[in-house]
Amino acid sequence: MKVRLNHISASPGALQAMMKLEGFIKTSGLDAKLYEFIKIRASQINGCAYCIDMHTRDSRKMGETEQRIYLLNAWREAPFYSDKERVVLELTEAVTRISEQGVPQDLYERVRAHVDEAEYVAIIMAINTINAWNRIAISTGMFPEKE
Template identity: 55%
Template sequence: MEARMDIYKLAPGSFKAMMALQTFVNESGLDKTLGELIKIRASQINGCAFCLNMHTKEARKMGETEQRIYGLSAWHEAPYYTDKERAALALTEAVTLVASSRVPDDVYNAALEVFTAEEVAVIVMSIVTINAWNRIAVTSRTLPQG
């Protein structure tokens, strides 16, 4: 596969805007490991090789285990995710697949049971951000590094 375009050179203002959104998420106080799990799960759903490559490496650097990284696509059946992680992963799937399933009340309310409303807002912005990055990388065919 070959890259289609370097969208960041063609539309540099868009990259600056995306980085501002990413900076907000990075500085929001969201647990970094949870943030990487969200990024990996959304990237799995979206089939984004570039982001999967990047965020699995980042998660490993943070101490995340191979078992939990590999198990993300089957997190519903895996016993090694916390209630907070499960709520965030369910919300990640619902937001990522919003066109087909909307965001069900039970998924949203489950997140509110383990996170504050402010934390849910940040998690939603984290999900939105990785989905935007995925769509940019998949459309432009940004190739995985290394």
């Protein structure tokens, strides 16, 4: 495999824009472990091997269990996630696949039962940010390095 282009050197301004999004999320109060779950789940849906590799490693470094990481793509069938994590993962799927059915009102209401308006916006921004990173990585041909 060969990277198509180095997006950082090709357009440093694009990287700066993405880093501003990351900065917003980091200062939003969104739980860092939950953000990693959002990143992993969206990356699984989008098929971004580079991001899946990066964020599963980051999640492990934060102390997340292997079992919870491995089962993210089957979170509905696994009893290891909190109610809040479940609705955020469902929202992650809905926003990542937004053209299929949007974000249904009942999902919005279930998420809002666990978060206030500001955290809802932070979660939406987190989902949008990882989707943008996935599209950058896939479009430029990024892939994980072998250990």
